[in-house]
Amino acid sequence: MRNLTSLLFAGGLGFMLLAIASGLDFGAPPMLVGGAIQSTAPQETGATNIVTSVVLGYRGIDTLGELSILFAAAAAAGLVLGRRHTTAGTLTEGGFVLKHGGAMLFPLLMTIGFYIIFHGHLTPGGGFQGGVILAAAFFLPLLARPGARLHHGMLSVIEGFAGSSFILIGLAALSEGEAFLQPMLVQDTLGQLVSAGTLPLLYLAVGLKVGAELAGLLSHLAQTESEV
Amino acid sequence: MMPEISLELILYTTALGLISIGLAGVVLSRHLFRMVLALVIAEAGANLMLVLAGYRWDAVAPILTTLGEHPPMVDPVPQAMVLTAIVIGVGIQALAVSILIRIRQRYGTLDRSQVAERMDAEIADTAGIPRDVSQESPLGERPLPSLPDSTVEIRGGHS
Amino acid sequence: MSDLIVLPLVLPLFGAFLLPIVMRTSISIGAWIGPAILAYGCWILGDQWMSGTALPFSLAIGGFAPPMGINLYIDSLALLFAFAVQLLGLLFWPFKIDQETARRQALMLLLVAASTGLALSGDLFNLYVFYELVAVATFGLIAASGSSAAYASTIRYLILSGIGSVLTLLGIALIYSQTGTLNLAHLAQLAPEQLNNKLGLTAFLTILIGVGVKAELFPVNTWAPEVYATAASRVSAFLAGLVSKLALLIILRLLVLIFHQPEAVQVMLVLGILGVITGELAAWRAKDVRRMLAFSSIGQLGMIFIALAIPEQGGLLAVLALTFHHLLIKSGLFMLADGWGGAIEKLRGAAKRSPLAAAIFVLFSLSLIGMPPLPGFWAKFTLITQLAAQTSPLYLIGLTVFLLATVIEAAYLFRLAALLYGPAAEDTPIDTIPKPAGLSLATASLFGIGLLAAALFITPVGDLLSHVAGQAANADLYINTVFAGTGGSQ
Amino acid sequence: MTQIELWMVMLLALMVLSAAVMVLLVKNHIAAVAAASVVSLGLALLFVLMRAPDVAMTEAAVGAGLSSLILALALRRLGLWRVDGVKTQVNLIKAKGEGHQDA
Amino acid sequence: MTLTPLDELFLYSGITVLVALLLGRRLPAGWMVTILYGIQLLALMKMAPLGYGGEPISSALTFEVMGQSLSWRFDALSWYFALITLGSALLSSWYACGEWEQRFRQSGGNLWLFHLAMTLNVFSMLILLASGDLLSLFIGWELVSWAGFLLMAMAGGVATKAAMRYITYAMAGAMAIFGGIALVYVSAGSLQYEAILTAASQMSTAHLWMLVILFGAGFGIKMGLMPFHLWQAPAYAETPGPGSAFLGAISSRMGLFAILLVLVKLFGIVNIDSLKIPFTLIDARDLLAWIAVFTIIFPTFTAMKQNDARQLLAWHGIGQGGYMLLGLVVADAMGAAGGLLHVFNHATYQAALFMAVTAVIHRTGTADLNKLGGLVVRMPLTFMVLLVGIIGLAGLPPMNGFVSKWLVYRSLLNEGMPLLFVAAVIGTLGTILSVYKLIHNIFLGQLRVEHDNVKEAPWSMMIPMLILTAIIFITGLLPGIPLAWVASVQQAVGLPVPDYTLGGVESASGSLDMIWVIGVLFAGFGIGALIFYFAGGRSKRVHQLDNYAGGHFLTADVRYQYSDNFYAGLMHLIGGWYRGSFLWLEQSVKSLVEFLSLGMQGLYRRANAEFYLLSTALFVIAWVVI
Numbered sequence A: 001m002r003n004l005t006s007l008l009f010a011g012g013l014g015f016m017l018l019a020i021a022s023g024l025d026f027g028a029p030p031m032l033v034g035g036a037i038q039s040t041a042p043q044e045t046g047a048t049n050i051v052t053s054v055v056l057g058y059r060g061i062d063t064l065g066e067l068s069i070l071f072a073a074a075a076a077a078g079l080v081l082g083r084r085h086t087t088a089g090t091l092t093e094g095g096f097v098l099k100h101g102g103a104m105l106f107p108l109l110m111t112i113g114f115y116i117i118f119h120g121h122l123t124p125g126g127g128f129q130g131g132v133i134l135a136a137a138f139f140l141p142l143l144a145r146p147g148a149r150l151h152h153g154m155l156s157v158i159e160g161f162a163g164s165s166f167i168l169i170g171l172a173a174l175s176e177g178e179a180f181l182q183p184m185l186v187q188d189t190l191g192q193l194v195s196a197g198t199l200p201l202l203y204l205a206v207g208l209k210v211g212a213e214l215a216g217l218l219s220h221l222a223q224t225e226s227e228v
Numbered sequence B: 001m002m003p004e005i006s007l008e009l010i011l012y013t014t015a016l017g018l019i020s021i022g023l024a025g026v027v028l029s030r031h032l033f034r035m036v037l038a039l040v041i042a043e044a045g046a047n048l049m050l051v052l053a054g055y056r057w058d059a060v061a062p063i064l065t066t067l068g069e070h071p072p073m074v075d076p077v078p079q080a081m082v083l084t085a086i087v088i089g090v091g092i093q094a095l096a097v098s099i100l101i102r103i104r105q106r107y108g109t110l111d112r113s114q115v116a117e118r119m120d121a122e123i124a125d126t127a128g129i130p131r132d133v134s135q136e137s138p139l140g141e142r143p144l145p146s147l148p149d150s151t152v153e154i155r156g157g158h159s
Numbered sequence C: 001m002s003d004l005i006v007l008p009l010v011l012p013l014f015g016a017f018l019l020p021i022v023m024r025t026s027i028s029i030g031a032w033i034g035p036a037i038l039a040y041g042c043w044i045l046g047d048q049w050m051s052g053t054a055l056p057f058s059l060a061i062g063g064f065a066p067p068m069g070i071n072l073y074i075d076s077l078a079l080l081f082a083f084a085v086q087l088l089g090l091l092f093w094p095f096k097i098d099q100e101t102a103r104r105q106a107l108m109l110l111l112v113a114a115s116t117g118l119a120l121s122g123d124l125f126n127l128y129v130f131y132e133l134v135a136v137a138t139f140g141l142i143a144a145s146g147s148s149a150a151y152a153s154t155i156r157y158l159i160l161s162g163i164g165s166v167l168t169l170l171g172i173a174l175i176y177s178q179t180g181t182l183n184l185a186h187l188a189q190l191a192p193e194q195l196n197n198k199l200g201l202t203a204f205l206t207i208l209i210g211v212g213v214k215a216e217l218f219p220v221n222t223w224a225p226e227v228y229a230t231a232a233s234r235v236s237a238f239l240a241g242l243v244s245k246l247a248l249l250i251i252l253r254l255l256v257l258i259f260h261q262p263e264a265v266q267v268m269l270v271l272g273i274l275g276v277i278t279g280e281l282a283a284w285r286a287k288d289v290r291r292m293l294a295f296s297s298i299g300q301l302g303m304i305f306i307a308l309a310i311p312e313q314g315g316l317l318a319v320l321a322l323t324f325h326h327l328l329i330k331s332g333l334f335m336l337a338d339g340w341g342g343a344i345e346k347l348r349g350a351a352k353r354s355p356l357a358a359a360i361f362v363l364f365s366l367s368l369i370g371m372p373p374l375p376g377f378w379a380k381f382t383l384i385t386q387l388a389a390q391t392s393p394l395y396l397i398g399l400t401v402f403l404l405a406t407v408i409e410a411a412y413l414f415r416l417a418a419l420l421y422g423p424a425a426e427d428t429p430i431d432t433i434p435k436p437a438g439l440s441l442a443t444a445s446l447f448g449i450g451l452l453a454a455a456l457f458i459t460p461v462g463d464l465l466s467h468v469a470g471q472a473a474n475a476d477l478y479i480n481t482v483f484a485g486t487g488g489s490q
Numbered sequence D: 001m002t003q004i005e006l007w008m009v010m011l012l013a014l015m016v017l018s019a020a021v022m023v024l025l026v027k028n029h030i031a032a033v034a035a036a037s038v039v040s041l042g043l044a045l046l047f048v049l050m051r052a053p054d055v056a057m058t059e060a061a062v063g064a065g066l067s068s069l070i071l072a073l074a075l076r077r078l079g080l081w082r083v084d085g086v087k088t089q090v091n092l093i094k095a096k097g098e099g100h101q102d103a
Numbered sequence E: 001m002t003l004t005p006l007d008e009l010f011l012y013s014g015i016t017v018l019v020a021l022l023l024g025r026r027l028p029a030g031w032m033v034t035i036l037y038g039i040q041l042l043a044l045m046k047m048a049p050l051g052y053g054g055e056p057i058s059s060a061l062t063f064e065v066m067g068q069s070l071s072w073r074f075d076a077l078s079w080y081f082a083l084i085t086l087g088s089a090l091l092s093s094w095y096a097c098g099e100w101e102q103r104f105r106q107s108g109g110n111l112w113l114f115h116l117a118m119t120l121n122v123f124s125m126l127i128l129l130a131s132g133d134l135l136s137l138f139i140g141w142e143l144v145s146w147a148g149f150l151l152m153a154m155a156g157g158v159a160t161k162a163a164m165r166y167i168t169y170a171m172a173g174a175m176a177i178f179g180g181i182a183l184v185y186v187s188a189g190s191l192q193y194e195a196i197l198t199a200a201s202q203m204s205t206a207h208l209w210m211l212v213i214l215f216g217a218g219f220g221i222k223m224g225l226m227p228f229h230l231w232q233a234p235a236y237a238e239t240p241g242p243g244s245a246f247l248g249a250i251s252s253r254m255g256l257f258a259i260l261l262v263l264v265k266l267f268g269i270v271n272i273d274s275l276k277i278p279f280t281l282i283d284a285r286d287l288l289a290w291i292a293v294f295t296i297i298f299p300t301f302t303a304m305k306q307n308d309a310r311q312l313l314a315w316h317g318i319g320q321g322g323y324m325l326l327g328l329v330v331a332d333a334m335g336a337a338g339g340l341l342h343v344f345n346h347a348t349y350q351a352a353l354f355m356a357v358t359a360v361i362h363r364t365g366t367a368d369l370n371k372l373g374g375l376v377v378r379m380p381l382t383f384m385v386l387l388v389g390i391i392g393l394a395g396l397p398p399m400n401g402f403v404s405k406w407l408v409y410r411s412l413l414n415e416g417m418p419l420l421f422v423a424a425v426i427g428t429l430g431t432i433l434s435v436y437k438l439i440h441n442i443f444l445g446q447l448r449v450e451h452d453n454v455k456e457a458p459w460s461m462m463i464p465m466l467i468l469t470a471i472i473f474i475t476g477l478l479p480g481i482p483l484a485w486v487a488s489v490q491q492a493v494g495l496p497v498p499d500y501t502l503g504g505v506e507s508a509s510g511s512l513d514m515i516w517v518i519g520v521l522f523a524g525f526g527i528g529a530l531i532f533y534f535a536g537g538r539s540k541r542v543h544q545l546d547n548y549a550g551g552h553f554l555t556a557d558v559r560y561q562y563s564d565n566f567y568a569g570l571m572h573l574i575g576g577w578y579r580g581s582f583l584w585l586e587q588s589v590k591s592l593v594e595f596l597s598l599g600m601q602g603l604y605r606r607a608n609a610e611f612y613l614l615s616t617a618l619f620v621i622a623w624v625v626i
Helices: A002-021 A032-045 A050-058 A060-081 A096-118 A127-144 A152-175 A199-222 B005-028 B032-053 B076-107 B112-127 B151-156 C002-025 C027-051 C076-091 C101-120 C124-143 C148-179 C184-194 C198-212 C223-230 C233-257 C262-285 C289-308 C313-340 C355-368 C375-389 C393-421 C438-456 C458-472 C475-482 D003-025 D029-049 D053-078 E005-023 E029-046 E048-052 E076-096 E099-106 E111-129 E134-153 E158-188 E193-200 E205-223 E232-237 E241-251 E253-273 E284-305 E309-330 E333-364 E380-394 E400-414 E418-443 E459-477 E480-493 E514-534 E568-574 E581-605 E609-625
Strands: C057-060 C071-074 E057-065 E068-074 E499-501 E504-506
Touching (some): A002 B005, A002 C148, A002 E609, A032 A050, A032 B076, A060 A199, A060 B076, A060 C101, A096 A127, A127 D053, A152 A199, A152 C002, A199 D053, B005 B032, B005 D003, B032 B076, B032 C148, B076 B112, B076 C148, B076 D053, C002 C027, C002 C071, C027 C076, C027 C101, C071 C076, C148 C198, C148 E609, C184 C233, C233 C289, C233 C313, C262 E609, C289 C375, C313 C355, C313 C375, C313 C458, C355 C375, C375 E158, C393 E134, C393 E158, D003 D029, D029 D053, E005 E029, E005 E068, E029 E048, E076 E099, E076 E241, E076 E333, E099 E459, E111 E253, E158 E193, E232 E241, E253 E284, E253 E309, E253 E480, E284 E309, E284 E568, E309 E333, E333 E459, E333 E480, E380 E418, E459 E514, E480 E499, E480 E504, E504 E514
Antiparallel strands (some): E057 E068
């Protein structure tokens, strides 16, 4: 009975929301803020990828918050899963293809990851996407060789420094007498690799942090416990 | 060039449908893992909804390919927000599954009501409350409350 | 000077990121980072308050003018809340040193930073981000208590709050689709034309329900009793005392600035009334202290929601008075529950073992039920006069429910007090009666002193609150402040 | 938006929605995780069509890739990694009228 | 800032509290506190002109909080009640000094807490009595409630349970008042008495009804009016001896004070009179009168059944409150005077009775009426005090209770309310029967073996009792002394004033002069004595056991006195039908709360939080959309 009710309720809710949403003017957004940003973003931040300039510039503090959430999630997961008594145990040894493929993929993935990060202000992609790929690069060996341990210490150092450098870059602007997280060093070379001032640095920090965080998280999840 | 009603309908239906399916899934699942999955789906729906908020007919992605004049672009702000939301979602998801792992370890089950019951029992145990009633047993089986003290003086004095 | 206001928000994040590294090298240094940062945050905010900078002011993050970028809006209310966050973060600091110290303290710092962000931010999506950060940090801290029940309650809380955030995000998407902006001041400008319709209302309601999960809005508050019963007392105190109030703050801002529809208010009124009824009634039968406090907290927040539903400025005053009062009291009570957390029956005769704790409990209880010279009375007085002034019968129902709930509240609180002061059970030697730990007791006494001070200086406190309420209720002031530099939104 | 794109959107929407339903209905947890990743993938493609390449990339990398990986790893540690659907003891959505309900 | 006499009174009262708080653990604390009560009484005497129609005195103390101004002032009404309060506090405290204190301490009582609670009670009562607006009234009200709770609960055990019950009732009452205050504030725009006075005449009927019900219920709970009377007797009876004397004398009269102030003075008895109950012939005032009458009858007959002396007295306390309200509600010159005078009279004999019973407990260790008897030979002075007290309680000449009751009866007849009169007389009948039970079972009949070497009460206890006895008699003889105060109170609250003389009242429909009454009474006694003497009457002392029954000589260890389960036959006749009906009501409210609470807990315990969320979202949005 309750199942049926819930289904009906969920359906009804969806239907009503649909009715509400159909009142929206689809395909013609007001573009109040968006339009303004589009016209000023290239000058103000020097990035051709306007999404990037929003993510790191206009809504930079959102991104900081988001990094913090990821950090908090990783820390909390670490707290929950704990470090004791963990060995990468029951994973079966990867086959030949996995092992050697993994070894070959590692540099490739690293390159791709960093490429995506560094071109975040020019093309689609950026710190998050690149970070995920970096994490995959670190995680792959673990999958291939169960005995291998990720260097957690290393990861957490990278993570910590990446996160704090994001804030430091922001604070640097503050110490220059400008607002927190204000983009600096904006050159007038739109479209070049070195063009968007501090934005790529920020994205690098984001990428490293995301990569380290996720790699740590994945390795936590991959480990099995002896205490079970 | 053809702002058809159908596209709009399809997209909104997809987004809101995902949210509804997710909600229904969370309510209906008896398994905690499946609840987390349902949550992920609902989140995806909300993300789509947000992207739709910035969509513009016949516009291009918000990336400058040429300097100077550029065709109309879709709104970049919702896209930036969706980026954030996706990452937030995956963070929460990771936390959720790690908690699930622990629960499975401790309680040996992920069935929602069993977990709830065990949790109740454990809370009561740590607090030191005798569990007189299980939540399933009907009211009538509870022990009757003792007579009020005030009946004493009506019956005459306290001895 | 005013630029530094961003530091209490950013420095805890900075500290949290660095903490694991520092802890790796030296735990003793690391253990001081958090308190130092929070103390500095307190100092900055206190200095801000004292220096008499013209409040409110707005601070654009990244130097981008408000509707495009994100701004912090600092008025007296936000400043008060931010200060409370830092101070309570300091008071509830998890000092325990063990293997997980770094993570726990990092999470606490994140929680503080996010809560500060919730108090200060002037952008809807930014609020959402901080809200989520609060949620994640909270989950971690609850689960950190390590019992299986804590994990179970966390996952249930997580899933509920996850749905809440989906709904919030949906509401944000609806608002953005309609208006094309998320800046609160900008929205406040646009709201009368664009959001004064069914769509706006729906968006508000979805956000209300989503945020209501944290604000213990009925009926999405079922997580509260079990979470408060399983989490560490300090975490419960922070959650019940502060985080719920910050969620309320979001709703308050939305109501004041954007959503003036009577329907929005009515929904909150009805849900608030139901919250009071269910919370206080459930507390009546609660058998352990923490759950009793949790249910009572639900009831109290229901009262605040009722107050929030009063459209005039006086209602806002009542909200603030109730909010700060409850903040003080519930935090203190949960600190007492650290050690007294078990079954109520076990506390027989506890006053002999720890007279101070019992006295503080009685003090808090008296204020909670509105014993006159204590601040709780003034908060309740403000509320009921405002309620009685409303014409709609729904408010009178709210008034009646409120009064009846107070009676029930008095009954169960003093049942416990009578137990505390009663004789110990025959078979329990006095040493085995539970007793709040020294540090918690000291913290609770601090709250008690604060309460007494507020009672003593009720006149200036009342004036201050009226001033704060007046500032917070002024939507035009908000808009003008945020757009002061740019001279308009367009 | 061209006609082809419209059709693609329709197809993707159908795919996403049915995959979402699958997530809840299939008995096997692995299949459910796979379905969830199909949802993400479909969404990523939709995002491309919605002119949101950044989001699409993220959704593909995070939603379809990382999230599925996390879920799969979790499944393994939860002891639910069973390819054979029959062996899973856990009912997903309980059949009606079967024992006590938690309502 | 100059201190007005009122400020001085507050100052001394505050000092008393401080002394009790700081020095209460030392033994002479009792004496110190007693002396300080004396000083307070002197300070009150400085304001004595108030009792004879003087101008109200304001306190220099005022507050301005959240737009509300708080002030305190004393007028004739406050002064009259303050006099009774301080008088009973002084005598109770005096009574407690010395032997009682030592015994209390030896038996594990917390003397410090006792003194503190007493001083707090007095202090808060003074604050309440001095209230200058509704808000300060409420503050004082709450303070009195909680101070009373402290005094009632301190004995622990049964007392704590009774006090819990009290505080639940009191909170309910306070919340009713709180709601009423909110309504008044909304309609009058202020809580100052002047503003309310002007607003009261323009209030709509429905509004006034609501206010009368809210305030009536709130204040009535404190007075122990009919449906809300259950808490009072157990709570007072379980308070430590002198405390119960004090509480019994004055505490519940605070309710009467507030009713006088708010319902009679502010709203005006005329306005209340105009509140008709539809489809019946009665109005709000009649309703109050009938409530008062039922409050006289039922608790009095309940008192008759009590087998614990303190419970019996406490139940009477409730019933006597009914007379006061009845007199006030009649509200003509004599009735109101009777009601108000009864406050004073009741305080004197109730305190004396509680003290006498406490003295008996002090000596014998029990107040159980089934386990006492014949004490008159061992405690003759206490017997006398009790005798005077019960004559006052029963309302018989020559004690002061007669005067006030006579005034009430007279005005009932004058105003043409014979039904009420008959009902009140039935109440008096019950009183006489039950006080006979009290004195018979304690002092008359056969002395118990175990009480053979009981001594008279110690002088520290005796003197306050004797003082009270003297007051009871003197004010019975010369009721004009308190009537002067009462008259100025009546003037202050706007009621008509009777023509009083030193010996009583003069009115067209019938005067009373107690000097004559008592003169005739004693003359009658004298004539009887003379006849007895001249008729050759001689008395002979025989031992109580110099007798035989059923062919056997009597021995001290055999009980031949009819005291066990006194009035069993009478109870059988009248009892039963009303027994427990209010208890049942109370219990069912409690069960309802219990049941609802269980349901709510179930609501929160179930694992379907998400379902709640979903359905709420659905309903809320549906409500908006559709």
